[in-house]
């Protein structure tokens with residue numbers, strides 16, 4: 001920061017402090033310990049103004065740049081799991097989203113046909129569930145959830161409160177028991193699910209929206225009669241390996257029922273990502289999953305499949 005800017009901040013800081021003091025003075029009148037405020041302001045005005053202005057800027061930038069899903073609480077909204085889960089037991093899982101007033105939110109905007117999308121993945125990104133809870137009384141959400149294996153899971157609530165903008169909050173769900181994480185599946189351009197083959201065209205680009213086209217076929221024949229699911233012919237969730245950042249993905253409405261489904265996904269950084277495509281055909285929703293790498297020529301992650309053997313050698 002140059003001298004002129006610093007001076008500017010200093011003057012601005014003083015103006016804010018005086019303005020604040022004036023505000024307090026006129027609101028409180030002669031009652032109360034009003035002098036404490038100007039005194040604090042005079043002694044610490046420069047550092048306070050500096051750090052305060054800087055802090056405000058940093059916060060604004062961080063919120064714009066921080067991917068969704070990494071925080072349990074953001075912009076005054078908090079995801080609160082209310083139920084403990086045991087491995088392999090179907091559970092009526094309940095949670096609330098509390099708002100800035102501390103009370104459960106009951107007003108939501110409908111996005112992609114639903115008021116709230118609830119995604120649960122294992123922390124190793126090997127399992128994925130896309131669920132639609134029902135709101136019971138008082139803003140408590142309820143959904144039948146089974147987590148087959150012990151371990152660490154991440155739950156995401158993707159929603160937009162009435163009058164607010166879209167948010168994705170994330171919370172850890174921990175299931176007691178012996179846990180054996182799987183390595184991240186290898187980068188691949190094709191996936192198989194239930195006799196369907198799904199291929200991925202396009203590459204994630206760090207810091208930019210990138211076009212991804214997924215093509216669905218069955219027995220070698222392109223599928224051209226996909227069924228609408230959540231207001232589109234496919235729904236894509238993309239998560240960053242390592243911290244499970246939840247990417248912004250926008251579908252492109254081509255109006256065609258396959259075989260191609262197009263999305264724009266923004267990878268916040270170079271690295272590996274897991275893509276989960278939900279599509280509906282013959283009345284059933286299926287999920288095809290991929291590992292994709294943003295940024296060519298990345299150094300290979302150490303937990304790549306295939307390095308397991310040498311890793312074992314090293315530990316012996």
Ligand SMILES: [Cu+2]
Nearest residue numbers: 114117118131
């Ligand atoms: Cu959903």
